[in-house]
Amino acid sequence: MLEYLWLIPVLPLLGFAVNGLVGLWKVSRTGKPQSKPFVYSVACGSVFLAFSLAVGCFWSLIQLDPHDRIIEQDLFTWITGGAVRTMSGDLANLHINWGMQLDPLSAVMILVVTGVGFLIHVYAIGYMADDEEGFYRFFSYMNLFMFMMLTLVLSNNFLVMFVGWEGVGLSSYLLIGYYIHKKSAGDAAKKAFVVNRIGDFGFIIAIMMIFSYFGTVDFTEVFEGVEAIFPTPELMWGPLSWIALLLFVGAMGKSAQIPLYVWLPDAMEGPTPVSALIHAATMVTAGVYMVARSSAIYSRAPDVLLIVAGIGIFTALVAATIAMFQQDIKKVLAYSTVSQLGYMFAALGVGAVAAGVFHLMTHAFFKALLFLGSGSVIVALHHEQDMRKMGGLKKYLPTTWWTMGIATLAIAGVPGLSGFFSKDEILWRSFSNPQGHILIWIVGVLVAGMTAFYMMRMMFLTFHGEERLLPKVAHHVQESPLVMTVPLMILAVGSAIVGFLGLPAWLGPNIFEHFLEPAFATHYQATEEVHHYAHSTEILLTVFSVTLAAMGIYIAYYFFIRHKEKSTWWVEKFRGVHQLVYNKYYVDETYDLLFVNRAKDTGRFLSAFDSNVVDGFVNGSATITRISAWISGQADIHIVDRIVNLIAEIFEYSSSLLRKVQTGLVQRYALFFVIGIILVISLYLYLGV
Amino acid sequence: MSELPQITNLLEFFLFNGRAIGPQLHLILWGLGLLCVDFLIPKNKSRVGAFFATGGIVMSAIHLYRLWGDTQPSAFYGMVTLDSFAIFFNMLFLVSALLTVVMSYRYMEVEEEQRTEYYALILFATSGMMFMAGAIDLISLFIGLELMSIATYILVGFLRRNKRSNEASIKYFLLGAFSSGVILYGMSLLYGLGGSTNLSEIASQIAGLQDNTLLYLATFLIIAGLCFKIAAVPFHMWVPDAYEGAPTSITAFMSVAVKAAAFAIFLRIIFVVFADSREMYSFVLAVIAMITITWGNVAAIIQPNIKRLLAYSSIAHAGFILMGVVVGTRSGVTAVAIYLLAYTFMNLGAWAVMILLRRQDISGERLEDFNGLFFKHPAIAILMLIFFLSLAGIPPFAGFVAKYFVFASVIESIFTEGGGNTSILIWLVLVAALNVVVSLYYYFRIVVAMFVKEDYLPVGVSFSGGLVLVLVITGSLTVLIGIYPQPFIDLAREASQSFL
């Protein structure tokens, strides 16, 4: 089975090629788009095959003995270049293979990607049904994304990983900008891509450092090199810390961590399946995957670990608070995604790699489910996303309701559901691990409570209470077709049960973590002096967090079902705070203030840019860039080029002077003659040449 | 103190000495013959003069060719020599004279001044140049110079009903006479210092001078006079006016042959008389060359009249050639020779096109007269383009080879000698190099007019078999020298053999 590993990414690629080329051909020759059945059967078929292959590979992987569960396959030599001198002082040739690596970690990833991906593809058939011209475009892009994502997770070296990394960025660019006629979509797409590029900037430099220190970018070789050269953690800030930090910068961009998270909410401009697949389940977790993958490096850079944990938990907190007050259903989910990603990074930061990946998996299930659910709601309401115009949909959309319900409870951390296990693992590790810190735990628990609150709030506002539907949509709201609901159900089952793969220590063996062991084997003994806590402690903490979650749920119930007036009263009472949080801490506005107004002050320069000043950091910085660009543009015209023309003018002017000298009077000419003689001979008389 | 030759050996005296000046004699005799048969020729058939003159030049060229190789160090008691240098330059003169005559006859009809004296004078002027090239004695040198000059004064003023022509000739004449006064003064001093009129004897004398103050004065008066003839700044002022006013064919002749002759004696004097006192003049000459190149090019930039523009460009070229004189090495001489060779063809070609454009009521001198030439006569336009590219020194044309050798000689002497003059030579080379760019700019103003401007003046150019012939010859040689310069380089090196 394993020898067909390479097919897993290639299949979606073929799907992309077929759909893309045939569709393009069709539309450019006949003007009519490709027939839908052909398109989706190709797209979903390829992904399904990939999924079944993935299962097959997974199966044959777990047949193997845990210690040789790392399979590397080099497909072909990609880049060959001259020599560089590595850290150890000897020469290494730049020789990079296009290779694949299947180990527990990537196995888990491909299962999630292909599995969830397939479901979302199926769901999209229904969701995109009413889009005529773009149907083939959409599915070919989706397949392209699958290919890139699988390349990313299956790569066996940093550079191929970077290929996938950029590739998913590209396909997300295409899919966010899918609604071509919407300007906001285009802007969001560009914003996403450029912010990601800022992250990639860090990533690529990290790769260059890695190569020029270790002379290779192959995962296993690099990690061996790390162990060889840095047997102990780097207590002083050194090259390894730099590598780790730069990698993390890349991760921040891709996984929307502060301060590079601003693109994700905007990315909701894309179709909902896209948000589900790319901006919830898979792509945004690439950062987590990458950090987990290179945990060998991180485990030896404690300072960076601290930064990762700090930024992660902080992001979790901020995003959660913002999510509590959003009115747009997809925005809520977007911020919650950011918050959950924060969790994962916190986990990685405290050294709980397995826990982080575990949460990644569970999150993939329930967050995809939530998005798809919201998608079916949106479709039912004819693309209405504002929760204030929903409510009481339960009776119209039963399936959507219960599936989303499960997902909500899962993410809220209700015991027995997947979210509970993964989140609890993270919290426990952040408490118990040596790299952990009590503060992280506290904030984590707090965030758990808030999560419970805002998710329930979303449920209540959407499905319960009185109907606030707009009249025009009110009377033909009905449940989505099976092609959309079936994936919901499957995912619901998934998000209910996958949690049992990773039981807490006091319940039983943690299969998942144990399975992942080989991937991170031997990376931690360096920092491993765990003081063992009794199970009681763990249980106690769990109880505590669960109660907090319960409180969250209750508060939501209290405010949005029981005493709705109260909520408004509270809002009135704490208007200031509410305003602050409701407006996402004015982050975007602050950026505007920082860049845009300053820009305005710079006078007429900016008149050109005010027109296209959009919110946010990117455009703010873009503004700055454009100012400097404008200035250098002006410089180019008015200084560099001016000098050139100036020379020309000088010549022409002196030419006219010389013409004046040529008076046409013969005696003047004779005069020059004499002057010439005088000059020459006085040269001798006075200078004595 | 030589006795008068006895009758017995008189004959072989002339046989011996006569062959040294055989080509000149040819020209002179044919010229005299032409003057004699003048009144026999009916006025309406006066092209005969042209053919006559052609015959003379061809005969002389044949004679010269027969003399090729067997040089004669001195003849007529050390008045003239027939060394490879002289032969090379004589050939140059003959070629340019021939081309001038061939391109003239139609033109003189257009100007309605078709007269035999014109051709006779060209022959005499050419013979004067040949005497200059061969002269190794101050007196014969001076006489040759004057023969050439006076003939040229007349030729410049030959269109005597044309105000511009009169004006040109009076200016040229006054300044020319003035300059020959200056040269003579220098020569008289040189004679006083050298105690003889024979160049080599002077050289041996002045080598022993303990104080060369007066020598310096003499040198620079002569150099000033020669600079006048080769049109170097600041002695160049006559050039634009004279070139504009003179009959175009004569302008061509002057810009090529007269310049070449002046350079010939320039080199001769420099190398024979001041061979070992280079330090004295090279600095000044370098400065003059620099100024000349720049002045010529810069003044041409906005020049609306093309004849004047070419005049200025020829000033600049004089500067370039002067570079070869400055270094005063053998490769310098080679460079000058090659440059003059290339310059003869490309410049005559350009002037020939100017003559073509002189059509009945159009002067062909304004930039507009070139508009759209390409669309009406692509061949002519392309030839003109080739000449201009070559003048600007763009490969693969003759001008590039010429410029290459000039630059090479300067840089070589920078390398070999070092010493005090290095810095000035470096500057010289830089200035010259950048001037190439400037020159291209004004040449291309005309190219643009020819190739891009659409409005063509609806008047046919004045073709003639002769002009076509000239254009073909000059054009093909301009290209040939550019692509396969080897044989021409050999000639030039041969010429430079005669010094040191």
Add this chain to the structure above:
Amino acid sequence: MESILFYILAGILVVFAILTVTAHNPVRSAVYLISALLATAGLFFLLEAEFLGAVQILVYVGGIMVLFLFVIILVNVREMEAQRRASRQWKTAVVLGVVLSCEFIIFVVRGADIFSAEAMNSSLVVGTQTHNTESVGRLLYSTYLLPFEIASILLLVAMVGAVVLTMKEH
């Protein structure tokens, strides 16, 4: 004695030279030039160059200056007297001329002492027994034969030229 003669002749020469350049009327300045040339001829005699002195008087005074006078008469004189005699640049010109002559003189004064050495050996020393004219003649017909012949061509050219330039249309 000889030096006194020299100074007298030199004085005359310079004075008449200056008059030539400054006189209003061309005819006048022609006459002054003639006298300057005569003074020069005197100096030639002083320098035992009788032949040259004779040539000077015959050719210059007898030939060239007469030609000048003809032309002056041809282009009418009266019309010319009326106008200014000097061109606009005359002040500059005079200054430069003075500078030039001063520099020349400096050169000469500095450099002339090399001649005070005994007369150099030279290719053609005058035989004291022969007469100046004769020996010049000999030279002209032997050593300087070629220039002499070319000079004849030169004169011919000049003649033809003068004719060509002044000939009336027929």
Add this chain to the structure above:
Amino acid sequence: MVDIGHYLILSTVVFTIGVIGVLTRRNVIIILMSIELMLNAVNLNLIAFSDHLHSLSGQVFAVFVITVAAAEAAVGLGIVIALFSNKETVNVDEIDLMKG
């Protein structure tokens, strides 16, 4: 016995007077005469040298100079006449058809 220096100085003076004449006078004919003056100074030099060197070639040279002077005068005056018949002037500062 007057030494050569005096003659040289005399000739320089005459020469420069001639130069000044060329530079200042408007009348072409007088300019021509000034040129004759310059040539005359040259002759003075030559003769003086030939006396000092006891070499006759100086005098021969002078002969040729006079010849050339004659030729130049002839040609020059011819040009002057041609000019006068076209332009009715012999003033050099009115001859500026071509400039620039």
Add this chain to the structure above:
Amino acid sequence: MSFFMENILTIVCFFPLLGVALIVVWPKGKEHDQSIKWIANLVALIGFFISLPLITEFNNVQYIDSETGMRFVFKADWIPTIGAQYSFGIDGISMLLILLTTLMGFIAILSSWTAVTERVREYYCYFLLLQVGMLGVFMALDFFLFYVFWEVMLVPMYFIIGVWGGPRRLYAAIKFFLYTLAGSVLLLLGILALYFYQHSVTGVWSFDVLAMQQLNIPMGLQTWIFLAMFFGFAIKVPMFPFHTWLPDAHVEAPTAGSVILAAILLKMGTYGFVRFSLPILPEATMFFLYPLLVLSVIGIIYGALVAMMQKDMKKLVAYSSVSHLGFCMLGVFVATPVALEGGILQMINHGVSTGALFLIVGIIYERRHTRMIADFGGLSLIMPVYATVFLIMTLSSIGMPTLNGFIGEFMVLQGVFADPTYRLWAVWGAVGIVLGAAYMLWLYQRVMFGKLEHEENRNLPDLNWREMATFVPLIILAFWIGLYPKTFLDYLHEPVNQIVERVRPNEFSPLPAQAFLRE
């Protein structure tokens, strides 16, 4: 056949002249324009095909010059007295550039089928002449010969810009000509200095480049010669302060002109540095390395910033190529093996992607007669194929992995980074990549996305077969280089190692360990 292989370089170089001759003698009259187009296209196409053996036979021992390692060497005396020879020969670097030239030459000629309507005859003559000049530059092993070709191709380019160009074409053309000429006369002086120094050392008069590469020139002289050559090449590239002729030339030139200009002419400058400056003047290169890197990096960032502000698509692309060539120069100058190979590969990449981008702009210009970005928007629904091609080329120019741009930029930066002294410059270069994404995507977004404001854009025809034909080879190349650059890189290792060995002796040839200082 054997004759063909013996003189292949000569044949490839002068083959276009055949076309010129044909076109010149072809009967006059507008009705023959069509046949002239056919002739030109066929000649160019055949020219490409007969250049293919250069690859297939490249490693055939019988064509390898044993002591120099050059291929297909052909030597003949030209001007013996000065030692100038007619000597051709190629190594991996020039081979790639030659093939790029023949290919792009054909594409450019094909692309002007409908674009050029008047004075067709001359147009194609100039193009074929240009082809000869460019090929000669890449083949010449004799400095004199090189210089001749170097100058020769100025004239046709001048006319291509000056006759078929835009409104300010004359200004642009003469600016291009004068700028380049100014550089190349200084280059000539440099060459002469080398020539005479060589003579003073070896006593032979020769312009043999390979011989000059063996000289060890004293430092002082090296710096002077380097400066002289630097102007010659840097103006051609163009590097930062000398770049102002480029936007004008590009904007005014006809599409095909811009394509050739960007794809080949600019490479002549970079090629000059690789072939001459580095190996002949290694110490001087290292001596000036710092300012050179500064200029390159300024070029990268400055070019990108200026590009961002352009309202004219063509100008934007023009400035973007200033930025890309900054990468080339960065890689070339730092001269670590990886960087140098990257720099050379980046030349090819820039030729492919920027050439294609100019074609793209040209096509839209031909349809709408405007290049202002503001006049477009929402085209991707009207012209889906065009949009796809445009997207691919945009991505390749912003260095998207799996496309050619990425390989070049990565190798350049990696190579620079590998030298501890110049790490920082790699980082700056990487900034350039981010900016690149910004301006190219912004361009793409403004042209392709958004609503369709302008009605006249509503029924623009999509690409036709001929236009597809111009793009297909470029797209294939883009992916080929992006996915399997080994094909091309393998030709570079050998020459690059020679050069590096000259510039940084023993630095990248095996040494005992611990030679490396860990900072």
